[in-house]
Amino acid sequence: MAGAEDMDRLLAEVLAATAPLRGSGRVATYIPALADVDPNRFGIAFADGTGEVHGAGDCDVPFSIQSISKVFTLALALERVGPALWDKVGREPSGSAFNSIVQLEHEQGKPRNPLINPGAIVVTDQLVGDGGADAAIDRLLAFLRVEAGDGSIRVDDAVAASEAATGARNRSLAWFMKSFGILTNDVETVLSAYFRHCALAMSCRQLARAGLFLAFDGRDPCTGREVVAWHRARRINSVMMLCGHYDNSGEFAFRVGLPGKSGVGGGILAVAPGHGTIAVWSPGLNEAGTSAAGAAALEALVERTGWSVFF
CATH class of the missing domain: 3.40.710.10 (DD-peptidase/beta-lactamase superfamily)
Incomplete structure (x- = not known):
């Protein structure tokens, strides 16, 4: 597990690396309340096994998790x-x-x-x-x-x-x-x-911490409390890997290699088993309805960390 300073630096690197993609794609317009969201927003957060949440960009801004x-x-x-x-x-x-x-x-x-x-x-x-x-x-x-x-x-x-x-x-x-x-x-x-x-509104920090039990076999790693049974956590992760991005799920698995779930509000929750959870938000969507810059950020993150269920 990277130290706190290392993780903060890593998230800053990912933020910088994906800056050219910020604002790319199209915001969801079929839900009128989402049509006016600023497409240049970008936030990323990582919750680790100690419960500490590291963030960069607009990681404290609530968005519609859809x-x-x-x-x-x-x-x-x-x-x-x-x-x-x-x-x-x-x-x-x-x-x-x-x-x-x-x-x-x-x-x-x-x-x-x-x-x-x-x-x-x-x-x-x-x-x-x-x-x-x-x-x-x-x-x-x-x-x-x-x-x-x-x-x-x-x-x-x-x-x-x-x-x-x-x-x-x-x-x-x-x-x-x-x-x-x-x-x-x-x-x-x-x-x-x-x-x-x-229509739940959550920030990247809140979302990453809320999903942390999925990275640790259904338990809160800070307290050891069972949130869901271990076998259910694994099955939820498997469904996320196979189905979490609709007809873009295969491409996401190929490029990122982590269980994840996207929303048309521009958010993605990804699970790195044994390491932690990542939440990213960028409202511009690709043709399949997944955040364009968000998916690129997760790809950049796993390239730097080596986190993947396929390694």
Whole structure:
């Protein structure tokens, strides 16, 4: 593990190396509340095995984590219902757009994996259970605030409202799955929770620290407390590696070699098992919806550290 000064210097190097890419790509415009985000923002943070979080750039600026929230809802749903979750959602890469309805129809309403939109809606349905959408969001917020050690993490209500107002495709996906008996709860109840957890606002520092248990077999390395069972942490990492970037997942694995999850807000959470977690944010997206400068920053980081599940 690099020392604190070494890590600070490394993150500064990565920040400088990726400066020419800052502002590249296109911000997500199909969610109106995200359309006006400054594309030149860039932050990166690394949480290590001592719980210390190192950062550079705009690492303390909250942003909309969007689909990165799917990692945490998956962890909570697995703890709630266990392996029964896999009866309703698969574990295979999609190879299709994150909101494809064609694939869902072909597979009779069962989503290919929990990190595409229909799969995450199913996970949200299981997290809601019989307790309602508000209770599910309260549990998620409590979980993230504990894991990040920061009580200020919140849902951005303006982004959630914007998602709900423009969520016709997600409603179509949800109703389609409901018709196959995949969803248990009322569609609008599930989507109320889904839109809100995608609208979570977190900084790179908060996000990296919140995901740290995934780098240490489900335990908080500072306290030894089990956050999720070790086998579930490993399975979450495997799904992130295979499915975390939609139809860009293979390219990300090829270039970065770490489990990761991107969001259309421009964030990426990556896990370096045994070392720590990295969160990066740059709003400009490539054609597959992954942060262009963020992915390049992670590639630059692993080139300098040698961290990869393939070494």
